Amino acid sequence: MLSRQFVRENAEMVREAIERKGVTGVDLDEILRIDAEWRELKAEGDDLRHQRNEVSSEIGEYKREGEEEKAQDAIERSSELKAELQRVEDRADELEAKLEARLLEIPNVPHESVPVGEGEDDNVERYREGFDDLWTLPEDVVPHYELGERLDILDFERGAKVSGGGFQFVKGEGARLEYALIQFMLDVHREQEYIDVFPPLPVNSESMRGTGQLPKFAEDAYRIGARQDDDHDDDDLWLLPTAEVPVTNMYRDEILLDDDLPIKHQAFSPNFRREAGEHGTETRGYVRVHQFNKVELVNFVRPENSYERLEGLLSEAEEVLDRLDLPYRVLDMCTGDMGFTQAKKYDIEVWAPGDDMDDGPEEGGRWLEVSSVSNFEDFQARRAGIHYRPERHESAEYLHTLNGSGVAVPRVMVAIMEYYQNDDGTITVPEPLRPYMGGQEVIEGHEPVGESAVGEGDGDA
RNA sequence: GCCAGGAUGGCCGAACGGUAUGGCGCACGCCUGGAAAGCGUGUUCCCUUUCGGGAUUCUGGGUUCAAAUCCCAGUCCUGGCGCCA
Incomplete structure (x- = not known):
């Protein structure tokens, strides 16, 4: 959320931000009108209240x-003032509520360094890593979803049966690989001085509002104990769409000490997303699912350090891919592709060679987004009321929040299954993960269980 | 789940229904050869160019001219009892 004062004083900058981010349905002029009227009423009400306090x-x-x-006379006057005051303040409260609601729908203003653009084609590629000395791929790389079923380590059909489309079982050596990845990532980030947090998975509406998922993006999240489209109030619970929500809100409505900063938390959690309407070849397999694991990095910093920290956060997230020797690229996201809450955002996309897609690299395959690294400046801090006190005797200020996936586990699984694939259809376990798998070097898969597997043709699932 | 008690500034902690006492911490100043102590001022948010004003005792309602204080509902904390992995 932007402050009223900021919107008031930088109306043109805000107007531009709304336009560049392609946000519709926000009438800035009306917001400014409401604000002006509210201030008028506020002054009037304050004056009436002053009179009443004196009489009182x-x-x-x-x-x-x-x-x-004399007391009786004064009581009478006080009653008159009370009625007048009621009228003025009711109207002012009404306007203020409207104003707050509208302000929540204004997107964050992009940082001056953000490339201007409409959509994903306008994102700027900053650099690529890991393409110099590539792993030797098989002639034809089998897409992970096919390989996963062949090795019986990914089971989408039974996931759909038990929970619905977009849910999956990860089995045997696959599950083991996933656990290994998670433990490996957490260890990498511990070296980077992250403090672990294992958060609650349901979060309330206020938390969702604090990080910006509500009110605009309610349809993306799973609701607990209410119908999806009921009006939501503060007691409602949602399944977290990312650990960013509980971890950022952990310090909601608090004032941190200057000495506390910077705070670096990492949180492993499953993430739940409805992903309504997202189906097709690009999302097939373990790429865009309703439940997935992720290690999230969340930083709380002093405002003057947040852009320096953004670069630090980016390299901390990259470290995971560097050590796994997976090729990837880093994108500087443009205004139109950036999202509601961010002031600046980098995406890290790993190379998955299994499916050739138009926008993939020359080597074939495609890019898969595994991490978004963002600076929210004080946008979330203001929504969530997270302050710090620069000097002990001074008033509190909003701090800056940043986060980055460090990184989305399933898509790294996809990259490993496709990039470290061998001619014989086995998968080589990247070296840094072997200690987490009891030294195992190769994933060979399992014999499938059940009648449906009998008589199945070779590789033609 | 039931019963009892509690929630006041960064922290501690007062206040017969009459407009929030005081201390600690922190900052600045005075004092001092220097420091400590001592003394003084300041230390939440909003509106206002200034002067100034308003709000704020967990949250939301109610009673009253007036609520930290009384009533109702809720949230969280503490203790006791029950239930249960």
Whole structure:
């Protein structure tokens, strides 16, 4: 959320931000009108209240001195003021509520360094890593979803049966690989001085609002204990769409000490997303699912350090891919592709050679987004009321929040299954993960279980 | 789940229904050869160019001219009892 004062004083900058981010349905001029009227009423109400306070203390004095008549007169005057005040303040409250609601729908203003653009084609590629000395791929790389079923380590059909489309079982050596990845990532980030947090998975509406998922993006999240489209209030619970929500809100409505900063938390959690309407070849397999694991990095910093920290956060997230020797690229996201809450955002996309797609690299395959690294500046801090006190005797200021996936586990699984694939259809376990798998070097898969597997043709699932 | 008690500034902690006492911490100043102590001022948010004003005792309602204080509902904390992995 932007502050009223900021919107008031930088109306043109805000207007531009709304336009560049392609946000519709926000009437800035109306917001400014409401604000102006509210301030007028606020002044009027303050004045009435001042009068009433004076009369009120007179009443107290008269009562103490036993001057009943004078007190009665004053009480009458006070009643008149009360009625007048009621009228003015009711109207002011109404406007203020409207104003707050509208402000929540204004997107964050992009940082000046953000490339201007409409959509994903306008994102700027900053650099690529890991393409110099590539792993030797098989002639034809089998897409992970096919390989996963062949090795019986990914089972989408039974996931759909048990929970619905977009849910999956990860089995045997696949599950083991996933656990290994998670433990490996957590260890990498511990080296980078991250403090672990294992958060609650349901979060309330206020938390969702604090990080910006509500009110605009309610349809993306799973609701607990209410119908999806009921009006939501503060007691409702949602399944977290990312650990960013509980971890950022952990310090909601608090004032941190200057000495506390910077705070670096990492949180492993499953993430739940409805992903309504997202189906097709690009999302097939373990790429865009309703439940997936992720290690999230969340930083709380002093405002003057947040852009330096953004670069640090990016390299901390990259470290995971560097050590796994997976090729990837880093994108500087443009205004139109950036999202509601961010002031600046980098995406890290790993190379998955299994499916050739138009926008993939020359080597074939495709890019898969595994991490978004963002600076929210004080946008979330203001929504969530997270302050710090630069000097002990001074008033509190909003701090800056940043986060980055460090990184989305399933898509790294996809990259490993496709990039470290061998001619014989086995998968080589990247070296840094072997200690987490009891030294295992190769994933060979399992014999499938059940009648449906009998008589199945070779590789033609 | 039931019963009882509680929630006041960064922290501690007062306040017969009459407009939030005081201390600690922190900052600045005075004092001092220097420091400590001592003394003084300041230390939440909003509106206002200034002067100034308003709000704020967990949250939301109610009673009253007036609520930290009384009533109702809720949230969280503490203790006791029950239930249960």
